Amino acid sequence: MYDPFGSALELVTQLRSGALSAVQVMQETLDRIDAVNPQLNAIVALRDRDLLMAEAAAADQAKSRGALHGLPMAIKDLANVKGIASTQGSPMFRDFVPQKDELFVARLRAAGAIFIGKTNTPEFGLGSHTFNPVYGATRNPFDTDRSCGGSSGGAAVALSAGLVALADGSDMMGSLRNPAGWNNVYGFRPTWGMIPSEPTGDLFLHQLATAGPMARSPEDLALLLDVMSGPDPRQPLSRSRETMLPLPEPAPMRIGWLGDWGGAYPMEPGVLETSEKALAHLRNLGHRVETVPAPFSAEQIWESWITLRSFAVAAGLRAFEGQRASLKETAIWELDRGLSFSAQQIQQASDLRSDWQRRATELFQSYDALVLPSAQVWPFALDLDYPRDINGVAMDSYHRWMQVVAPVSLLGLPCLAVPAGFGQTGLPMGVQIFAAQGQDQNLLALGQGYHQASLLPQNAPPPLGRSGGKQNTGHFSGEEN
Numbered sequence: 001m002y003d004p005f006g007s008a009l010e011l012v013t014q015l016r017s018g019a020l021s022a023v024q025v026m027q028e029t030l031d032r033i034d035a036v037n038p039q040l041n042a043i044v045a046l047r048d049r050d051l052l053m054a055e056a057a058a059a060d061q062a063k064s065r066g067a068l069h070g071l072p073m074a075i076k077d078l079a080n081v082k083g084i085a086s087t088q089g090s091p092m093f094r095d096f097v098p099q100k101d102e103l104f105v106a107r108l109r110a111a112g113a114i115f116i117g118k119t120n121t122p123e124f125g126l127g128s129h130t131f132n133p134v135y136g137a138t139r140n141p142f143d144t145d146r147s148c149g150g151s152s153g154g155a156a157v158a159l160s161a162g163l164v165a166l167a168d169g170s171d172m173m174g175s176l177r178n179p180a181g182w183n184n185v186y187g188f189r190p191t192w193g194m195i196p197s198e199p200t201g202d203l204f205l206h207q208l209a210t211a212g213p214m215a216r217s218p219e220d221l222a223l224l225l226d227v228m229s230g231p232d233p234r235q236p237l238s239r240s241r242e243t244m245l246p247l248p249e250p251a252p253m254r255i256g257w258l259g260d261w262g263g264a265y266p267m268e269p270g271v272l273e274t275s276e277k278a279l280a281h282l283r284n285l286g287h288r289v290e291t292v293p294a295p296f297s298a299e300q301i302w303e304s305w306i307t308l309r310s311f312a313v314a315a316g317l318r319a320f321e322g323q324r325a326s327l328k329e330t331a332i333w334e335l336d337r338g339l340s341f342s343a344q345q346i347q348q349a350s351d352l353r354s355d356w357q358r359r360a361t362e363l364f365q366s367y368d369a370l371v372l373p374s375a376q377v378w379p380f381a382l383d384l385d386y387p388r389d390i391n392g393v394a395m396d397s398y399h400r401w402m403q404v405v406a407p408v409s410l411l412g413l414p415c416l417a418v419p420a421g422f423g424q425t426g427l428p429m430g431v432q433i434f435a436a437q438g439q440d441q442n443l444l445a446l447g448q449g450y451h452q453a454s455l456l457p458q459n460a461p462p463p464l465g466r467s468g469g470k471q472n473t474g475h476f477s478g479e480e481n
Contacts, residue, residue, distance in 0.1 A: 004032055004162030005458050008071070008220040011165050015070040018060075022070030026056035026114065029072045033116075033163050036464055039144060042157035043074045043164075044135045045085045046117040055114050062112075067227050068166075069112035076155050076168055077118040077135075078125050079211075080198075081105050084115060089123035089132030092326050102198045104168065104211050104228045111227045119154030119167060124317070126330050128178045128375075128402050129386060130154055137382055140182060141462030142427055146379040149179035155214050156183040160462055165215075166224045172209035173309065174374070174405030180214060180417035181374035181430020185457050186447065187214045188221045190229065191239065191437045192412025199234035206312040207237070207412055216457040218416065218447035222247055225440075242440065250445040253287045253368035255279075255433075261372070262294030265404045266390040268377045274429040275373040277421040281453050282371075287446075292370065296359045298403070304352035305406040306337075306397070311346055314338020330398045353410050360411060364436040369446065374417050374430040376404050408432060414440040416447045419456040428460075 002011060002020060014020040030049055037043050052072075059070040080086045080098035082105075087093045101109060109115070123132040130153025131137035138153045140146040141161045148157045152169030156179035159167050169176040171189040180187030195211045213224035222244035230241040257279055260267050279289050313334040317327070321339075324332055363370070377387050387401040388394065395401050408415045415434035422428050435443050 001028060004028075005216065005461055006165075007217065008165035008215055009223050012068055012071055012223070016065045022056040022059040022114070023053065025070060026052055026072055029116070029163070036161050037163060039139065039464055040141055040157050040161060041136055041138045042119060042154045042161065043116070044077060044118050044120050044154065045087075047084065047115070052114065052116055059112065059114065066110060066112035067223065068108060071113050071165060072116045073108060073113040073166060073168075074117045074119045074155075074158060074164055075105055075108075075115060076152055076170060077121045078151070078170060079105055079168070081115055081118070084118060086118070087134045088125070089121050089134055090326070091133055092320070092323065094134055103232060104195055107227055107230075108168070119152070119158055121151045121154060123328055124331055125151040125170065125172070125175065126313070126328070126334065127151070127386060127398060128174060130179070139382060140379050140427075141464055142184070143379065145382050146427065147182070147382055147384070149182040149375070149379065151175040152187065152214060153179045156180055156185055156187070159183070159185045159214055159216055160457070161464060162461065166220060167214040168211060168224070168228070169214045170209060170211045171409070172312075173399060173409055174402050176212050176214060177374045177405055177415065177417035177430070177432050178402060181419065182379045182428060184419045184428040184460060184462070185214060185216055186218055186221055186419070186451070187417040188212050188218070188225065188444065189408065189415040189417075190225060190440050191414045193237050193239040194225075194229045194242070194440065196232040196235035196238035199232060202315060203236055206315060208308060208312050208409060210412070217451045218444045219245075219247060219451075221416075221447075222441075222444050242438075244441050244444055247441065247445040247448050250442065250449050253446060254366070255282060255287050255289045256292035256363070256367040256370045257289055258292050258294070258370055258372050261298050261404070264294060264298035265376055266393040267373065268390060270423045271373050271376060271378070271429060274423050275420050275431045278418060278431045278450070279371065281450050285449050285453060292363075292367070295363050296356050296407075300352050301356055301406050301410055302403055304349040304356070305410050307341060307345060307349035308353065308410070310334050310337035311341060312338070333398070356407070357411050360413070361436070369433050369435045369439075369443065371431050371433050372404055372407070373420075374405070374432045376401055378423060378425070378427050378429065405432065408434045411437075413437060414443050416443045418447055418450055419454070421456070422460070
C-alpha cells in the first residue's frame, strides 16, 4: 500500500522505477474514492473501473516513463479532457464529451498521467463555493455541512481527503487560493503566462485567469508545474520555460504582512489570528516579517478588478447571450456588466491596474514577499450561496467577500496559498504569499521550508464523516448564486 497523504514526488518516483505498480496504485486509489467520495462529492464523472485498470496495466508495460507515469489524476471540470464529459457545471454541457484534450491536459497525458474523471467546480467557475445543477455540491472534509470554497473546490477536497496525489486548478479570483486554505492543502497561482491557456478566442486582452497546480506540499506543486508550464507558439504572451525542480534552499527573506489592508478588508473573528500562525513559522525559519501599512487604495484595486473581470467573463459568456434562461443569475450579472462598458471605461480600469503595478514594483524593492489571508471568512454553511455581510459590513456583490485576493489577481503575480492552521471550531484557514512576477521558484522554495516546519496536510488530515444527515446527498439546497 502507499500513503494516500504522502509525497506525490516520491510516489511518481516509485511508479517510474517500478517499485510500485500502476495497477496497485490505481486499485488503491479507486477503492479509497469508493469509500470516501460519496461523503464529499469531490470527484465527478468517474470512469469505468475496468477501463482504468486496463490503462494502469498498460502503463506498467510501457517502456517510456514520463514525469507523471501511471499517476491517477482527476481534472477540474472547467478543462476539456478527451473522452470524459466536460460540463463546466452547466446543464448546457451535461452531455458534452470533447474529442481532444485542452493544452495543459495534453501535457499531463504525455507525461503519463491516467485520467480517472473530473473534479467538481461551480457552474462556469463563477463563485468561490463549489456547487452546480449537474453534480450538486462538494462538501468540506473538515465539516461536511460547510463549503469547500472554489472554484477549484473539488480538486482541493480530493487532495485533502487523500483521493488523489496531485490536482490541477485554475485561478481568476482566488479559485486556487481560497479552497487550498479551506481544505488545509497548497495551491499555486503562477506568474501569468507561465501556463498558457487553450489558444482559442482572443489571445491578447484578458490577462487575469490562469491554470495552476494544487498539492499537499510545495515540492509537489513544483513537480506538477514543471509539466503544466512552458511556452506554446500559438500563445504570443506565454512565458519562456522556467524549471522549478529541484527547489533551492531559500535565503532569509524580508516579508511584509498586510493583514486586513489597513482595515479595508472586513474579516470574520479569528481569521487574522489564525493567519498569523503562519507568520510565526516564517519567523522561526529565520525570515524577517514586518507589518506593512496599506500600500494602495483597496477600493481602486477593486474597481479596476471588477471592471476587467466582467469584461473578461463576458467575452466567454457572450456566445450564450441568446440562452439567458440557462444561465445562473451571477453569470447574467457578469455578462451584462461586461457588455455595457465603453472603451474608455476599460482604459480607466487598466490605468488603475498600471498604477497599482508601479506601486507594487516599488514595494518589492523592499520586500521579497508579501502575505495576506487567503479568505476573509471561515467556510460557510453549505446551503448558503455566498456571504451577504462580514461583521455587519454588507457585501455589494456575490464575490465582494473575496476582495482580499484581488491585489494579486489584478497584476498576475505568482502566489502560493499555504495552510495556516485551524480556528476555534476546527475549520482550516490559509494565507497567500506573493511576490514579483517571475519569482515563482523562490516562492515555492520558501513554501517548502514552511511546509517542512509545519506539515499541516500530513499532521492534520480531515475527520471524514463526522456530520450526519445531509453528508451523503451531494445536493445544494439553497438558491444558486
